[in-house]
Amino acid sequence: MTTQPDHGQELIPRPERTPEAVRVALARVAPHRISDMERHKEQALTAAIADGKIGHLRHWLTYWQAQVEIERRPDLSARYRAALTAVHGTSSNDDPAFRSAMNELAAVEAEAQRAVSA
Structure with missing residues (x-):
């Protein structure tokens, strides 16, 4: 685990950039998502074997690091x-609230990506 800038109360320290560390962290902050992580890992591994590119596995690890970042930071x-609730509360993709909520989801994911890439 590493020391990171203060973002308020963090549930756990940010994990190291290894599959096992990210999996352990996810199990602590969002255990209900472990099966999704494992399923995604199998898909990434299958794709990496099929085309001989490790990028699928790098993407998988980065994606799940960002998911842990979101879950570990209140x-x-x-x-x-709140953005997910807003998305699900809209009646269609044409609803202005839908676009606003989707923009907020993207902003949160981008912030998490930047945090784990720094």
Whole structure:
């Protein structure tokens, strides 16, 4: 685990950039998502074997690092859940609230990506 800038109360320290560390962290902050992570890992591994490119596995690890970042930081988690609630509360993709909520989801994911890439 590494020391990171203060974003308010963090549930756990940011994990190292290894599959096992990210999996352990996810199990602590969002255990209900472990099966999704494992399924995604199998898809990435299958794609990497099929085309001989390790990029699929790098993408998988980066994606799940960002998911852990969202879950471990209450500030990001609250924004993410509020945006999801707003998305699900709209009647169609044409609803202005839908676009606004989707923009907020993208902003949270981008912030998490930047945090784990720094």
